[in-house]
Amino acid sequence: MFKYADAGGAIDGRYLFAKPIASEWVSLPAGTFMTCDNQAAPQSSNDSSGVYDWSWFPKGMANIASLPALVLLSAFVGFGGLAREADIPLSQLVFIIPSIWALPSHLVLVAGISVGASLLTVALGVAFAAIRMLPMTMALIPEIRTPRSRLWHLLAVCNLVAITAWVHTLQKAPEIPREGRLPYFAGFASTMAVATTTVAALVHQLSAAFPPILMAALYFMTPLYFATSIWNTARIRAEHWALVLGFVLGPFAWMVAPQANILLAGLGGGIIAYGARRLVMARGAD
Amino acid sequence: MFYDSFDAWWWPFVFIFLAGTLPTAIWRWLGVLLVGNIDDESEWLVFIRCIATGLVAAVIAQFVFFPTGALADAPLWLRLAAALTGFACFLVAGRRMIVGVITGEAVLLAGFLVVVS
Structure with missing residues (x-):
């Protein structure tokens, strides 16, 4: 049957590890949350002609x-x-x-x-x-x-x-x-x-x-x-790394957490790829 | 509550909306709200793009390693060989997607005919 069905039955504490990421985003500096509306406010609010x-x-x-x-x-x-x-x-x-x-x-x-x-x-x-x-x-x-x-x-x-x-x-x-x-x-x-x-x-x-x-x-x-x-x-090398790592980690994540394997492999691959980018940047090689 | 909880014509649509539409859309709305005024060139966006790419790559792995339906009839080694051959040909042919798709499909179909049929 469909492997995606596995995710349907999942109420699993392991998913909760996604939370720290979310709270990091929530703690972005003030001003991050300002929407484009603030910039557009001085202009006529109904005039959307010419925006696109x-x-x-x-x-x-x-x-x-x-x-x-x-x-x-x-x-x-x-x-x-x-x-x-x-x-x-x-x-x-x-x-x-x-x-x-x-x-x-x-x-x-x-x-x-x-x-x-x-x-x-x-x-x-x-x-x-x-x-x-x-x-x-x-x-x-x-x-x-x-x-x-x-x-x-x-x-x-x-x-x-x-x-x-x-x-x-x-x-x-x-x-x-x-x-x-x-x-x-x-x-x-x-x-x-x-x-x-x-x-x-x-x-x-x-x-x-x-x-x-x-x-x-x-x-x-x-x-x-x-x-x-x-x-x-991809515009930077780290995105290529994330693509390769997310793919390679897929089956391994399935062995660890079959119900959350996409989340685990995807976050893992993305974070490792970004970490590698910072390492390379720190060495001034990028 | 279940898909067949109520014998009304509208209930399946409500079920689909609550169980499918809303839990998908909420991430997109959250994405719009969180991205705020982040600068196009910000390092934050690089990180976010890495996460997005990693998650899509994991979806790709799902198709290759744990497929559903007819593709599951092909053995794992064939799916993997077809995917890797297609991707290698794509790179060799100067990153032309059509080359990757056609060669990958050719390996899969040839293998499918030999092994499964």
């Missing part, structure tokens, strides 16, 4: 014909079949995909429903599977906001953060004028949300199952694409 260049929205949409789009659509072919096997009705599938918009969360939710887990158990499993959204959003927002971005713009657009559009936008951002970045991201991500929901709904309605070899090949595109695109997006 919406001509980049269709340019983001145009990525529907690209490698990342193909890979993501393939993954949702698999998810449509999975949802059907789990007896999720079409109407709920169409709600699940865009409202959550994170494939690991989708998998945990559907696995939780199919084994009859309680709401609290499923919610905790999804929450642990989605922790990466916190650093991912924190990395993306400074790239796509403008000095005149309002807090609610960012709270709205952040709901579209997921690996594919995130990594693609981080990669493209330096080539896009700042005013065009948020529209570009929103155009790409929202188009993908509609397209993947459509594809998964079509697969859900198909009576014939796909041959296993095709499903395996479709499914395998996701890790290949994630690994190569994130490698290309």
Whole structure:
């Protein structure tokens, strides 16, 4: 069955080690929490024209014909079949995909429903599977906001953060004028949300199952694409180290804590990679 | 409370929202609130990017080491060989993603045909 289901049953003290990180963030210096609203305040509050260049929205949409789009659509072919096997009705599938918009969360939710887990158990499993959204959003927002971005713009657009559009936008951002970045991201991500929901709904309605070899090949595109695109997006060496370490630590973390292996390997890999960067910087070699 | 606790049409949607949508979205909202005015070039952001990259890498490892569905029919050594070959070809071919995806898929499909079928 689905390994992600493991996270669904997890109420485990080991997750609590994530807390010190959070409290470190909370103790950031005063002023860190000032939002962009403060900067925009002296200007007319209703005048949002000119904050963004919406001509980049269709340019983001145009990525529907690209490698990342193909890979993501393939993954949702698999998810449509999975949802059907789990007896999720079409109407709920169409709600699940865009409202959550994170494939690991989708998998945990559907696995939780199919084994009859309680709401609290499923919610905790999804929450642990989605922790990466916190650093991912924190990395993306400074790239796509403008000095005149309002807090609610960012709270709205952040709901579209997921690996594919995130990594693609981080990669493209330096080539896009700042005013065009948020529209570009929103155009790409929202188009993908509609397209993947459509594809998964079509697969859900198909009576014939796909041959296993095709499903395996479709499914395998996701890790290949994630690994190569994130490698290309990295701007400093430590991100390459984090990618390698997070991958290598994955199976070892599973031996230690099968229910929290992604969290453990991901935090471990990221922290070690950053520590290595500080060591190298201290020696003046970077 | 469970998915089938209430026999009302709207209950599964409420369940999905509370058990799926909210626990995912809350991290994104928290991310927007915490990032505040952090400078684009700040060392904090480098740290955060390392953590984000590490977590995504762990998701990649999950696909390769502990897959679900049909991919689990392929043995671990095949999945690992396909992933590593694809990534090596990607690097050799001047970091072209399409090369990595195609070679990785080719190794997986060839192995799948020989070993599983």
